[in-house]
Amino acid sequence: MGRMEPQLEHAEALGQGLLDIGRAAKASGVSVKMIRHYEAIGLIGKVARTYANYRVYGGEDVHNLRFIRRARMLGFTIEDIRALLSLWQDKKRSSAAVKKIAGAHMAALERRIAEMQSMLTTLRHLTHNCHGDQRPDCPILDDLAQAA
Amino acid sequence: MGRMEPQLEHAEALGQGLLDIGRAAKASGVSVKMIRHYEAIGLIGKVARTYANYRVYGGEDVHNLRFIRRARMLGFTIEDIRALLSLWQDKKRSSAAVKKIAGAHMAALERRIAEMQSMLTTLRHLTHNCHGDQRPDCPILDDLAQAA
DNA sequence: ATTGAACCCTCCTATGATGGGAAGGTCAAG
DNA sequence: CTTGACCTTCCCATCATAGGAGGGTTCAAT
Structure with missing residues (x-):
C-alpha cells in the first residue's frame, strides 16, 4: 500500500486491473468515506493517483482493506488493527x-x-x-x- | 429544577441546605462536568445562581441527578432519560x-x-x-x- | 460538441457521553 | 492578605462513522 506508482490516466488505470476508490470500496466492503479516513490516520498508506488526482487501488490494497473490514467486524479497535496489520506484514512475527x-x-x-x-x-x-x-x-x- | 430563585450569597445558600455544584456532584454521584453538560443540553433546567454566579442546587435537583445517574447505570441513553424524567414528573403517565x-x-x-x-x-x-x-x-x- | 449523471476531490461538521485543560473569578481558613 | 480549593466559561479530544458543501472529472447519451 502506498507504493506511489507513476501517475496514470483513469481509463488506463482501470484497464490494468486497478480500481478507483468507489470500485475498491465495493470490492472490499469498506465505504469510500472510511477508505479515505483510514488513509488520513495512516492505517493504510497513501496510494497512487491518476493525473486527475483520483486515488488508484491495486489488488494488494483491496486485500488490506478486506483485512481491516474483517477485523472491524470482529470488534478490534483501529489501534489493534494497526498492530495486527503490522504483524501480518512481518514474516518474523x-x-x-x-x-x-x-x-x-x-x-x-x-x-x-x-x-x-x-x-x-x-x-x-x-x-x-x-x-x-x-x-x-x-x-x-x-x-x-x-x-x- | 430550574426554578431560578432569587440570588443569594454563597454562605447563605449553604446555610439553607442548598448545595454548590461540587457538593451536588458528591451528593448525586454525577460529576461536576456532567452536571453542567446535562444543563447545557436541557436535560435538567437552569438552576439558581449566587451573586457570584455559582450554581445552587436544592434537594429536588439532587434527586433528579440521582435519577439520571441510576438510569445511565442501567444503560439508558440521554434521550431515553429525557423521556423517563418527563414521565416521572407526569402524575397522569x-x-x-x-x-x-x-x-x-x-x-x-x-x-x-x-x-x-x-x-x-x-x-x-x-x-x-x-x-x-x-x-x-x-x-x-x-x-x-x-x-x- | 454539449450536457447530465455519476463519479471523484478536499474540507468542515456531527454523532454520544465523557473528560481534560486554560484563563480567570470567588471563597474560606490560616 | 495570601493560599488553596473551589467556581465560571470556552475550547478541545475521544472513537468510528457519516453527511454535506463546493468544485473538478469521466463517460455515455443526446
Missing part, C-alpha cells in the same frame, strides 16, 4: 503477539458483555413487575426515583 | 409508556450482546488453534487475511 492482542480484545468484550447483562437482569426484574397499562404506578420509575 | 422505553432499551442491549457474543465465539475458535508461541503461523491472521 510471533503468533504469541497476535494471540495477545486477540486475548486482550476478548477480555474487553467479556467485560462489556457482563456489564450489559447485569443491566439486563435488573431491567428484567423491574419490567417483570410493571403492569404496562394506563395506571401510573411503575416499579421502573420507582427504582430510578428511589436511587434518588 | 401510563406505566405502559415507561415499560415501552425500557423494553426497547432491553431489546437494544440484547441485540448488542448477541453481536458481541458472536464476535467472541469466532475469536475463541481462532485463538483456540493459535499456538501463541514464537512461530509466525497464526490462524487469527489467516482468518483476517483470508477474508481478504
Whole structure:
C-alpha cells in the first residue's frame, strides 16, 4: 500500500486491473468515506493517483482493506488493527503477539458483555413487575426515583 | 429544577441546605462536568445562581441527578432519560409508556450482546488453534487475511 | 460538441457521553 | 492578605462513522 506508482490516466488505470476508490470500496466492503479516513490516520498508506488526482487501488490494497473490514467486524479497535496489520506484514512475527492482542480484545468484550447483562437482569426484574397499562404506578420509575 | 430563585450569597445558600455544584456532584454521584453538560443540553433546567454566579442546587435537583445517574447505570441513553424524567414528573403517565422505553432499551442491549457474543465465539475458535508461541503461523491472521 | 449523471476531490461538521485543560473569578481558613 | 480549593466559561479530544458543501472529472447519451 502506498507504493506511489507513476501517475496514470483513469481509463488506463482501470484497464490494468486497478480500481478507483468507489470500485475498491465495493470490492472490499469498506465505504469510500472510511477508505479515505483510514488513509488520513495512516492505517493504510497513501496510494497512487491518476493525473486527475483520483486515488488508484491495486489488488494488494483491496486485500488490506478486506483485512481491516474483517477485523472491524470482529470488534478490534483501529489501534489493534494497526498492530495486527503490522504483524501480518512481518514474516518474523510471533503468533504469541497476535494471540495477545486477540486475548486482550476478548477480555474487553467479556467485560462489556457482563456489564450489559447485569443491566439486563435488573431491567428484567423491574419490567417483570410493571403492569404496562394506563395506571401510573411503575416499579421502573420507582427504582430510578428511589436511587434518588 | 430550574426554578431560578432569587440570588443569594454563597454562605447563605449553604446555610439553607442548598448545595454548590461540587457538593451536588458528591451528593448525586454525577460529576461536576456532567452536571453542567446535562444543563447545557436541557436535560435538567437552569438552576439558581449566587451573586457570584455559582450554581445552587436544592434537594429536588439532587434527586433528579440521582435519577439520571441510576438510569445511565442501567444503560439508558440521554434521550431515553429525557423521556423517563418527563414521565416521572407526569402524575397522569401510563406505566405502559415507561415499560415501552425500557423494553426497547432491553431489546437494544440484547441485540448488542448477541453481536458481541458472536464476535467472541469466532475469536475463541481462532485463538483456540493459535499456538501463541514464537512461530509466525497464526490462524487469527489467516482468518483476517483470508477474508481478504 | 454539449450536457447530465455519476463519479471523484478536499474540507468542515456531527454523532454520544465523557473528560481534560486554560484563563480567570470567588471563597474560606490560616 | 495570601493560599488553596473551589467556581465560571470556552475550547478541545475521544472513537468510528457519516453527511454535506463546493468544485473538478469521466463517460455515455443526446
